Amino acid sequence: MYPPDGDAPLRISRVTRRRFPEPARIAADPAHQAHLDAYLADLVRPYGLALRPAPGGHSYGEMAEALIAETVRAGEDVDLLVLAFAVPDIRPGRATAAYLSHVCPGRPLAFAVCDQGAAAAFTGLRLIREYTRGGECRRALLIVVEQATLHYDPIAPVALPAAHTGVALLFDGSGxxxxxxxxxxxxxxxxxxxxxxxxxxxxxxxxxxxxxxxxxxxxxxxxxxxxxxxxxxxxxxxxxxxxxxxxxxxxxxxxxxxxxxxxxxxxxxxxxxxxxxxx
Known part of the structure; x- marks a missing residue:
């Protein structure tokens, strides 16, 4: 259990939200789809699951990169980036958080929070509060994304997104x-x-x-x-x-x-x- 925490000088200064109606370009690549199918088939086989036709999907890297470009202004270096998601990415071969650190101004420390369902974004926000307490981390970015394509039936009933969407929240002392x-x-x-x-x-x-x-x-x-x-x-x-x-x-x-x-x-x-x- 994570109880409510104490005071911290954390403020929201900017928020961006965006829909991504078109699938990622990589989703239309037959070679990528073949590699993705082989990768996922190996993962779900021990659970008695089979792949299902599910073309399309969106890459969290491309979604988050667009949100960064719309949220962070030139000259604003970010110290910390937290990516929160639940549905698996369609580009599992890339360390998305490390990639986002590369494209985000300031080359921030970046990591992802997943496998927590709806709690992932809240956990990400708690982590940002802890990192900003000491004052060395002055600007942080929380990116929450969901993509609607799952290539296999989940092992238990779970809510799946109806669309590809993302929200970015920028935190600093000016909000x-x-x-x-x-x-x-x-x-x-x-x-x-x-x-x-x-x-x-x-x-x-x-x-x-x-x-x-x-x-x-x-x-x-x-x-x-x-x-x-x-x-x-x-x-x-x-x-x-x-x-x-x-x-x-x-x-x-x-x-x-x-x-x-x-x-x-x-x-x-x-x-x-x-x-x-x-x-």
């Missing part, structure tokens, strides 16, 4: 949204949702009866709450927010508390870069 706490609890039911907050809920949590909430679009089990958060921030939040989700398979209950702070402006729009901070 107008403070990250107050992040909690990830294992083996627990969905946590109680507090009053007096703007609720931003993922696919794993039903909105409370009689309470307004911003609910992630159906079919986005991993990027959903962060996608919806970008829309809330675009409207200019006036009170504390709670981003919450629940993974019913892994039984992870997740919450992230955010609050507006004194800042100098905000600009942005849907499916574009959202600016929170100095103008």
């Amino acid at each position: 107008s949204i403070a990250v107050d706490s992040v909690g990830v609890h294992s083996g627990a039911p969905p946590a109680t949702l507090p009053d007096a907050t703007t609720l931003v809920l993922g696919n794993g949590i039903a909105p409370p009866v009689g309470r307004p909430a911003r609910v992630a679009p159906a079919g986005h089990p991993y990027t959903g709450p962060w996608w919806e958060l970008a829309g809330v921030l675009a409207a200019g939040p006036a009170r504390p927010m709670l981003v919450a989700d629940y993974d019913p398979v892994l039984r992870y209950s997740c919450q992230c508390r955010l609050s507006p702070v004194e800042s100098e402006g905000f600009e942005g729009g849907a499916d574009a870069r959202l600016e929170l901070g100095a103008s």
Whole structure:
């Protein structure tokens, strides 16, 4: 269990969200598909699973590279990059986090969080908070991605994305949204949702009866709450927010508390870069 953590000078300064309607170019390469099929067949054979026809898909490297280009400005060096995902990449032969460090300004320390379902992004955010506590890591980037193609039937029922989407959140000291706490609890039911907050809920949590909430679009089990958060921030939040989700398979209950702070402006729009901070 990871309890909610203490204070840290972490603020969201910029958010980008993007759909990727076209499959990656590599997905149309017959040679790549043949190698991918052979690789996956070896992995799933011990579990009695077989491959299924599933052409297409998107590479997390290309998705995240586009998000970096839209989120990080020239001259802004990033110190830490965390990639969060759940569905396997269609390009397993590449160390995607290392590749993203190469293309991201500042050549940041970069790593990935996976195998945690809907909790991956929350864990990534907790790690960013820990790395920024000492002050040496001043700018961090969390990238949450999901691609909709799975080339085999999962061994247990699991929610699969309906589309290829990604969200990037840039953190530094100039933002107008403070990250107050992040909690990830294992083996627990969905946590109680507090009053007096703007609720931003993922696919794993039903909105409370009689309470307004911003609910992630159906079919986005991993990027959903962060996608919806970008829309809330675009409207200019006036009170504390709670981003919450629940993974019913892994039984992870997740919450992230955010609050507006004194800042100098905000600009942005849907499916574009959202600016929170100095103008």
